[in-house]
Structures are given as C-alpha cells and as structure tokens.
Amino acid sequence: MSDVKKVVLAYSGGLDTSVIVKWLQETYNCEVVTFTADIGQGEEVAPARAKAEKLGVKEIYIEDLREEFARDYVFPMFRANTIYEGEYLLGTSIARPLIAKRLIEIANETGADAISHGATGKGNDQVRFELGAYALKPGVKVIAPWREWDLTSREKLMAYCEQHEIPVDFSSGKKKSPYSMDANLLHISYEGGILEDPWAEAEEDMWRWSVSPETAPDQPTYVELTFEKGDIVAIDGTAMKAHEVLEHLNKVGGDNGIGRLDIVENRYVGMKSRGCYETPGGTIMLRAHRAIESLTLDREEAHLKDELMPKYAEVIYNGYWWSPERRMLQAAIDETQKNVSGVVRMKLYKGNAIPVGRKSEQSLFDESIATFEDDAGAYDQKDAEGFIKLNALRLRIAAGKGRLQD
C-alpha cells in the first residue's frame, strides 16, 4: 500500500467521504486531492472547501459542471429515448462518466497516481467510476475504501470519527434520512430502508423533488418545447442552455407531480435491488422527444433505434460510457437526429406528461396522403394489392406445405 503517492477523491463534503480522506491519508500515507462537483444535486458545494482544508487537504477542486453534464451526457443519452428495463431513466448512471473523467483529468494535472470514491462494493457506481477511470488512464490505481476497510457499520464509522477528530456535527440538526440517496440535475434516487421490501409502498414523505399527484394543481400546465437536432433548445419560446432546460422542467414537472418511479432493477453486479426515483424533467423530455421523432424520423430508422436502445441503455447502466461500443451506438443515434427539429406541446397534469401537439418543418407526416378525405391521387390504393400479394407470397408457399394452419 506504500506505492500510492497522491490520490484524487470524489469528495461530497459529507461524513462518509470525509472519513475516506482521513483513512486514505492514514492507510496509504499519501496526499489526498479532493474533487467536489456541482452537477445539480441541489446542495451547496462551496462548504466542501473548508471541510477539506480542515482535513489537511492542500489541493481542492470545486467545480460547477451542470452545463457540461446536461449538454454532453444527459442530452446525448435522451436522443436515444433511453430507458433501462422499461422504466428507469438512468439518472445515476449518466452522472458517473463525467465524474470519472474529471477525476482522471485532475489526477493528470496534479500528478496523482490513484483515484478513490465512496461507492460501496455492492452497487453499480463503483463499476461506473472504475471502468471510466481505467478507460481514460489505463495504469491508474483505484482505491475503493468500502471494499477494503473494516468500518462496515455506522458505529465503527462514528468511532473512527471520534478517534480522528473528524467533526460529525456538520450533519447534526438534519435528521439522518433512512434512505440512501443520490441526486443530480436529472434525478434523485432512494434506496434502502423500507424499500428493501418490494411489496411495501414508498412513504409519501420520502419524495423530495415532486409533490404527489394528489396535491398537484387542479389545473394543467402547458409547455412548448423546441427541439433542434434532437435536443431541447427552447421552452415556451425562450432559448435555454441544456442545464437550464433540465432545471426548468424539473421545476414545472415536480410541481405537477411528474416523474416518480418505483421499481425493482437488475444491477450489473448480479443482484436485484429496489429503488425509487424522481425524474420530473427527464420524464417530460422523453415523451416530448418521442413525439417530435414521431413526426420527423423515418419509420425504419425509428424502428432500428428502438431495437438498439435496450443495448445502449445497458451499456450506460453498466458503466461503459467510455467505450468503443457506446461510441458506435452514439454514432448511429446521432446520425438520425439531424432532422429531429420542431415543437412539441406538452400538457402536464397530476403526474401525467402528455404530448398534445407536435409540428416541424422537417415533418414527414403528409396530410395529403394520410387523409380520410379525397387525396387527389397522392396515393393509389390499388398499389396496396401488389404490396400485400408479394408480402404474402412466402406465407402462401409455406401454407401450401401445411405449416401455418396448425
């Protein structure tokens, strides 16, 4: 353990990662660089400086990554209508590659030979941090304290704090949440506590970002979302940057009870876990994006996107953002988004995010062909006979062999 000289730690400023600072200094006898990022988790990051200083940290990085996070990670992912296992919008998964990238960049800047994080050995996040780190700096050393140390209970952790004079008061006053939570611009997640029983309904007071559908306003809210090449660039006519879009939609979505999710998911490390998520803005974005695509994408590229999406979601969920396969899929997805521009009108009401109108200069919807009225020859119905006959040919031949009737 003596060969680590300097380690960059993803530091939240909370108790656990404060303990890790001290533990790294002690165990590895190395210098610790802290990195604290605002990715929209809704907590002040500035106080992390004083805390880190108190722990003897000399190189302290505190950064606002909200725009980069939304623009370069969340938005590209939403171009694919990405959903993991039919439900989950990947709010935690998509934040990890950016953290991993900054950890490595800071390691390169500060001459550190290792990185560290506060994720446990049971979850997906350790995988996402570490795969990202190895992909960006193959020789880096990764230290995952939760897999190494023996501070495996809250009591031991507290004893360690006392022994090492780590102030635990910074969490006093706040009642400790019974849930393990994680937040960023895209979502907030809850695990643990009573959620470990998948039959138990989540308690109302767990949710932080959204009101319940029951307490949401009795009048719907309408928003118009303008897309350019697959990304939202304006809301109700006002141009916005990516992170502003997310912030705006989180607010209006949360106010209308939108984006709560309660699922059992399959972790990459092989177990099922139960999680609750609030993704107000993302939930609106997903349905709106599908709506603008419904008008502007060709059928076959749309279907191919749908076939590739589960794989793309799995790649991101499992932590392979920085991989050749993610790039390959992204190239295909981005190729389809060139014409995904236009406006979608969304109705938000008590948990519902409903597309009620969509228009686009790039629309492939041709009213003159689709109409139930006279189409003036735009479409020759007689063509349908040949179309059906040739599509049926292989079936008729098979049926002639008695194959399809049983």
Added chain:
Amino acid sequence: MSDVKKVVLAYSGGLDTSVIVKWLQETYNCEVVTFTADIGQGEEVAPARAKAEKLGVKEIYIEDLREEFARDYVFPMFRANTIYEGEYLLGTSIARPLIAKRLIEIANETGADAISHGATGKGNDQVRFELGAYALKPGVKVIAPWREWDLTSREKLMAYCEQHEIPVDFSSGKKKSPYSMDANLLHISYEGGILEDPWAEAEEDMWRWSVSPETAPDQPTYVELTFEKGDIVAIDGTAMKAHEVLEHLNKVGGDNGIGRLDIVENRYVGMKSRGCYETPGGTIMLRAHRAIESLTLDREEAHLKDELMPKYAEVIYNGYWWSPERRMLQAAIDETQKNVSGVVRMKLYKGNAIPVGRKSEQSLFDESIATFEDDAGAYDQKDAEGFIKLNALRLRIAAGKGRLQD
C-alpha cells in the same frame, strides 16, 4: 370477376359493410356469407342477423369471441410487454388475426372461395386481414371493395344505398362521429377529422371509454393483480378469465382516466398517421406485467426480451401474426414466462397507473444480498474488484493505444 362463387365477409352490421354485401352480390354475382363477431367492441352484434337477412344473406355467422380474443391473442402479446414505436399498445393490430382466422374457417365450412373485408386501401388493416387469410388458406381469393369500387365519397355511398334500397336509417339518431373509430376489448381508436392536424389537441368529447384525468375521482383506487406464467388470472383475489380481466380493468382504468394516448405512427403501407387510442386495461396490464417480471425474471432474459420486443411489435403491427417469425419469437417469449407468477399492487389515480408493491414465490429479489445492512457474508464485496478489473481489461488495453481518451 365471374369466378367467385361464395364470399365470406367480415360484417359489422354498419352501413359500409352493408353496402359491401350488396356490392359483392352485384359485382361478383356471388353468394355472400356474413361473419359478425363480438370481440368486445361494446355494440350489440345480434342485430346484424336481421340486417344481413334483409340483404338476402342466407349463411349468417354471429359469434362471441371475447374470451378467445383475450386469451389467445391479447394475453400472449402482453407477455412481451409489446409496444409499437414506444407508445402504441397494438389494440387494433391484435384483433385482426382472429378475424382472419375465423373468416378462413367459415370459408372452409361453407365452401366459400373468397373472403372480403371493409378496410380501406390506405390502412394497415387490409394488410393484416389479407396476410392472415393467405397464410391460412393460400389459394383464397380476397376482395377488398375499397380498393376496387368507385364509391369513394360518402355522397356516392349514400346514392348507392338509395339506389339499392339499403336502409341507412339504422345509423340515424346517432350523430355521425367525425372520427374513424374501431373498438374491441383492448382499445378504441380514433383517426381522421381534426386529428389530421398533428398540432391540434384532441377534443375532450371525442373520448368514449375514459373520463379525463381532471374529472376522475380525487381518491386513488388500488387493485391487486395476480399473475400466473405471465398472465393475469385474478383481480383482488377473485379468479377471472382473460376477457373478464380486460373488462374489469377497462372499467376501473377508464373510471380513473387511464389509458388515453395521442400519437403519430408509421403505417406499414408507408405513411405516417395520427391516431388517438384509449386502452385503460391494457395500460394497467403492461405496467403490472413489467413489475412482476422485475421480480421474477432473470436479468439477461429480461434484457433479451427488451431487445426482441420492437421486432415482435412490428411483426404484429404489420399483420404477420400467422407467420413463422411470430411463432419463433413467441416460443422465446413464452419460455421466459414460466416463473412470472405473483401479485402486483397497482395504484390508479387520475391517469396514472403506478405499481406500488410486488411479491412472488418466484422472486429473485434477495433481500439478504441486496441489503444496505450487514448481509452476514451473503455477498463478498471484494469479488467486485476482480469483476471490475477483468471487465476493464479490454478498455485498458484500448486506452493504452490512445483510443478512448479523445
């Protein structure tokens, strides 16, 4: 046209198919057999007998196919969590194969050499009817009047009725809907009218089966759905047949404003069309089925199902129920459903259908492993290091070549 002797017609009893009876008799100088089925469209089928008799039809088939429809078509489809283009639950598509099958069986029973239907030359239904017919009786003759005749406007149709003494009064009293509609146990669909403008919001008085979320009750309704091998077999502890399940869930879903959908979709014949759908029961079933699968399916079979689903949906949407590829996919899907048994608790509230609890004897959720508390050695966190290291190996080698950092 003289070579058709007897034709079996999918006869709704409505004006259009009544005209078709007469037109077939006249144009082909052939006998017409009518086939009218109750597949849950919510209209009496019995009156079709008198109407057909009045048109000189001698062989009249009127059948209640609700149970068969729900059990052998809707339920197998839902095992795959089937959605077309991310939104559409295939309510119309799934009814056609059964109608096609009965048309052919009746043709075989009555010695008919042709079948006929009232679908237009622009839509998907003609394809679905005819592919099914050809697959089940490869030599059958198909007559699609809408592709052949010149009754291309309502005026011409009315003139034809007058000329041939076809009573149009049976639709009097009812105001003619501005929408083209189709209904069965799974859904009701709306097309045409103002919907031909995808920017226009559907009018509230269009919807027939559901109240709006706004007018739905202010208190949620909870239902418990019992699954066996992927199918719902009981609601709130009461055993039900497949069609009873659908009827029950349509009622309770519609009462809570659930299942409305407003989309632009890609038809198989090459155009986009805008449609609105109400699928109250199906919407509940889909989310509940995913919830019970989340507990009982292995991760890799679940992911593979998700990858295959868009193809399966396309196969059904395009009319290939009676095909080798649908059977092949169904075999894979059904193989996974052996253990998809258990109970899901759903909260229904103003348009929302939310799984809030799930339990199963077949559950693969292992609380002793997933827990944030001490797991007594059920999972060794140190295993994660090797897992990550070997999964990262190919990335590290690629990164060593400078591939992933740019």
Added chain:
Amino acid sequence: MSDVKKVVLAYSGGLDTSVIVKWLQETYNCEVVTFTADIGQGEEVAPARAKAEKLGVKEIYIEDLREEFARDYVFPMFRANTIYEGEYLLGTSIARPLIAKRLIEIANETGADAISHGATGKGNDQVRFELGAYALKPGVKVIAPWREWDLTSREKLMAYCEQHEIPVDFSSGKKKSPYSMDANLLHISYEGGILEDPWAEAEEDMWRWSVSPETAPDQPTYVELTFEKGDIVAIDGTAMKAHEVLEHLNKVGGDNGIGRLDIVENRYVGMKSRGCYETPGGTIMLRAHRAIESLTLDREEAHLKDELMPKYAEVIYNGYWWSPERRMLQAAIDETQKNVSGVVRMKLYKGNAIPVGRKSEQSLFDESIATFEDDAGAYDQKDAEGFIKLNALRLRIAAGKGRLQD
C-alpha cells in the same frame, strides 16, 4: 402513357435493352436517353454508342464507373463483413444503387421525367433500381417494360426485333448462354437453366472467372493486404485504388479457384431462387478484413457489428442503399473502422483463402497478457475469481429457486 416525354434507360447494349429502346419510343412516343456504364462487367461498353445511335438515340451516356463503384459502394459494404443469409456477398445488390443514382442524375441533366431498366418483375433488381430512383427523385416516373409488355417469350422478342429491324446479329457467333448472368467488378452471377433444380450440381463449364479448385495450381500463392481504416489500400506493398484492388484480387483469386458459391436464397419479392456466384476478390477481402479486425477491433464493438450485420445485409439486398436506415448503420460501422489498419497475409490455394498472419500498429493483442509463459504480473489471475463469482450471482440466485437444474 402519353405524359412521358423523355426517359433515361439503363442500356447494356445487349438485345433485351435494345428492344426496350424501341419499345419505349413506340409505346410512350418519347425520347430515349441511354446510359451505359463500365462497372467491371468485363465487356466493352464503347460499342453501345453505335448501337444506340442506330436505334435513333440522341443523348448517349457511356461512363467508366469502376473506381466509384469499388470505392463508394463495395468497400463501405465490406467494412461490415456483409454476407446475406450466411453465404452471399451481395455482388449484384451493391451495383444497383450506383446505377440508380446515375440514371437520376442523367434524368436531371437531360430534363427527363422517367427512367427505365431491363429487370424482370420477379427479381430483386427492379426493386433496387426503383427504390433508388424514388429515393433520389421522388416524382420520377419509372417504366419497367418486363412488367408491362407482352414480349414474354424469346420467340415474341425475336419477332419484335424482326418487325422493328433491330439487329440481333450482335449476339450471333456467341452461343447463347443457358443462364441468366450478371457481372460487375465484385462478381458474376448465374441463374436459370439447370440451376432451377437445387439438387443439380452446377456444370463446370458454367463458371467464367475462376478455374476449378481441381485445376488450380498445386502451389499456394501468398498475398499481403494492407488495410487503412477498414479498406485495402495496398497489395504486396503496392498502393492501389479500390477498383485496382478488386481487379487484382479477382485475378489472383480466380486463378486459385477461389470464390465460387452455389446457394438458394430468399428474394425480397417473396420467392426462393437458386443462384451461383463467382466472387474471387470479395471472398479474399472478407476473410482478410475479419482477420485485421480480429487484431484491431475491441471485443464489444466487434460483437455489435456482428449483430447488426444481418440487418445491414438485408437492407442492401432489398434495395435500400439510399435510405435513412442504411446511413444509420453505416455511421455505426464506419465509427468502428478508424483503427482497422494493418497487414494481413493470405494463403490462396485451390479454393481456400486462408489468413495465416496479421499485424498492426493498432493491434489490441497484448502478448504480455495473453502468454502462457510468465506474464510478470500483467494479469492477476486472482481477479478471475471475483469476475466469475459476480457473473454467477444471478445464476446462483435463480438456481436457489430450482430454475436451472431441470
């Protein structure tokens, strides 16, 4: 038929398309522009000018498209290791998009409102020509004489020639082949004749480009193929353009009895057909490309390519080169080829094209890790335990429920 003013015809200079020139002039009373291309079919194209002039054609296009064909169509397709139905290298399919493109460009240049071709109504080529034409000029009129006229037998065709003074002597001297053949730089194809019986072995004297394995040299030939970004750019150290690569490999491949294929394939129009193909250069390219990819592609992108390939092959076979889905797939494929550079050494011997060596600056093969000898710690075998344990976790949980043992 009177509304066609000028039609561009894909004109081979052969009897059939000469008849078509006359038939178009007569039937549509329109001007005919002929387009004859050298795409490596191995026949002189220059004589087409005199023939066309004799038929009264005023605008005559004769072009050498070999380089464009190889570079922009064949090579991009080979980047995907494209094979249709496990066997067919798509030699005919890949030539059609280029012909369609030039037909449309010439139509635009000459102010023609229609295009025409000599493909029959049973084959894939009509589809490929016409889908390409419609995609590039949506309002174009397509005339497919074989689907329209009544010259359905060779006798009628001959009678038509005599009647219209079309010289048939240009095929005299040559014995008429019993096969329907088509050739370009990538392959030559044979259909019809005794091949219509799939049990019958093709006759030795049918093959034109290759010697039989039996008569090929008793000594192997070795070639070294240099790849850059997925394409062959040099052979045995000599830089070559795409079409020169194909010509060279066709020669050396054919001399060694390589590239014969005898299959039954599924046409897009719904029937099976039996075809024989000679693709000497393509057969060598495919195996060499796989070999250089085996060294330079990451595992997951390689596997994803393999999963997408059948779809990509189908898209091209069915005639959708000029489509959004082909572009989408191409974007994914091309993204992977950035590092597919290096040299493959191939042994050619009596029908066998065997990679016997491969090397690359971009190689991801790491001898220090893979070695059976001491690897000096490059790979920690103990990591494998955690890797296996976590990958097994879901299986162990499922097995605990009795799922996998039966």
Added chain:
Amino acid sequence: MSDVKKVVLAYSGGLDTSVIVKWLQETYNCEVVTFTADIGQGEEVAPARAKAEKLGVKEIYIEDLREEFARDYVFPMFRANTIYEGEYLLGTSIARPLIAKRLIEIANETGADAISHGATGKGNDQVRFELGAYALKPGVKVIAPWREWDLTSREKLMAYCEQHEIPVDFSSGKKKSPYSMDANLLHISYEGGILEDPWAEAEEDMWRWSVSPETAPDQPTYVELTFEKGDIVAIDGTAMKAHEVLEHLNKVGGDNGIGRLDIVENRYVGMKSRGCYETPGGTIMLRAHRAIESLTLDREEAHLKDELMPKYAEVIYNGYWWSPERRMLQAAIDETQKNVSGVVRMKLYKGNAIPVGRKSEQSLFDESIATFEDDAGAYDQKDAEGFIKLNALRLRIAAGKGRLQD
C-alpha cells in the same frame, strides 16, 4: 481451507491434474473424487483409473459421454449455425457445460461439497466450468488450483512431482507439445508457442486431425447428409447416432484437409488470444445445415436466426449454457427446426466443403414460381409495381424533404 471435505475433480489422467489431486489432498486435507470422461478427445480414458488409484483416490468415475455430448450439446448448437466472431465453431466452449453438469451430479451422488478443475486463471474454461457449477448447485465450493497455488512454472511443477512421488514418466517418450491443446469430438485446439505471434504462420506439423489441403487426395469425395429437424441422422443413407455422425465426418473431413482455422479471438476475461483449431466434421455440418435451411426455412425466420446467432454464440462462448438466456434462445431456434429436413450433397476437396445439391419434402423452393420460363400465372409480375411503390412511399416523402439526395 479446512471446510472442504470432499472435492470432485475433472481429471484427465495427465500430469497437471495428477498434481492437482495431490495438491487438493494436501492443501485442503480432503478426499478427492476423480471424474474422467471420454468426449471424443481421442485418448484412452481407462488408464486414468490406475493413475487415480495410485494417488489414493477411492471414488473414481470414468465415463463415455460421446453420444450425450454430440446429441445434447453439439447438435443443438449447430441448429443455430453458431459461429463466434465470424470464424470459431466453439469446439471447446460446448464441451464444458457437460463436464460441469457431470461434476455436480457426481458431487451430489458422492456427497462432495466442492468441485475442482485444471483450467488456468487467464482462460475462458475456468469461467465455463464454474458458471455451470454455480448454476447447477448454487452453494458449491469451487477450487481452481491454478489461481491459488504457486506452482506457476513447469520447473516448480516438476519439483512438486518429485517431492510427492507423482510419476511423471507417463508422459515420457512422448515429446511434450509446444502447444496447449484441447480435444473432443468436435475439435482440437492449439494455443501458445509460436502462435503467440499472430503474424507467424502455424507450422504444418502442429495439426493432428487433418492432412493439409496440399496433401489431400486429388479427387473429391462426395457425401450425402440426411437431416431431420435440423440434425443429421444419416450419412450416405446409413442411419447414425449423433456422435457417429461427428466421428464419420471428422474422418472424411480430415482426410480432405477440411476444417483448419487460424484466428485471433476475444476471450471473456478481456484479452485477445490466438488459437488454431481443427473442426473437420463441424465445418461440413455447418455448411450443410445452412444448405438445408436455405431450402426449408422461411425467409423471415432465417433472417431472425441470423440476427440472434451472434448473441447465442457469445452466450455459449462465455460459459452461459446453463442460463435462462440460452434456454430462451434455444426455444426460438428449435421452433424453427421442425421442417429442416432433407438431404444435402456435399463435395469435399482439398480444404473445401461445398454444398452442390439439396432436396427436401419440406422445400419452400417453388420452381413454378421462380422459373425464368413461363410460370403459367403462378406469379403476377404486375404485383411488383404496387409492392415497390408502397415500399418506396416513405423514401419518396423523405426525399421530398431533401433528405436522401445528399
């Protein structure tokens, strides 16, 4: 290490696994049960008894599993035309699940609580053995000596033998091969030695089962293979069991220089490795199976099989035979094989295995439709126009927006 009481070892009778017997007895102070199987590796298994006895083993299992191996593993895999990474026929991969299954069954019979094997920590085989074991007996303890012990060089191994009086003479006389080899009914594999340089051509004297194409007979051999439901059941009219088929085809294939393969492959543990394989029978079977499928499979199920195959190959390669996803895929594959019956005539000549004829009662090849001659109305060429027009519709609409021309 004291908690293991009895371990079942996959015992070849060779030096390495003999050392393992002793090492297990010493290190774990436990009883060792040996299991030696004849899966067609071509070496006597009977001598393993005496060797095991000499090592103090009391429970000795020696079994002939050739029929089960061919029938229940190799043949089902070949129904999918399974190839890993475009080249490899999975000869090693497919043998492991059967060994794992028998190890666990014997553990259950003998009351053993652990299994062990002689695979190294760098390869795929450890994964395959152990995933299988965990899937079939989730609580089993697995001991992988190569990952644990310090006998990491041949010298240390020899020293251990001397020290423990393990007779090494049983390999004397035979020159130690410079390659790591593995054989069974399906193939023999070679790794290591000069093969660790992917540019180096394999030496002729490495190959054991096949003559070189150069030294194979100058006259071709023809065989007729009879398929039933996807499996070969007779050769040249003589009914054979699965393992007899493989033995016969290995002989005739090897005699004709068929089935040599030289590739670089991607291991599941993350590295590339270079391997050479001889799979004479499998190579013939694969091409013959494709040939009979070309006649008897519907197009769409054939294409779907091709799309699923890479995934199925990966599942088997990675060791997940005993998994829900393999079963799911197998169900789909087997569903398609019901009609894959008939006869294929293969020409074998100097490395080439060429289908030259195929016939079947279940053939979907319809000569009356496919013919270039007059088809008497079996196919109406005019249908093609409507078929093309509607397939082109989406392209024409997109082209109208200027999308496809650039």
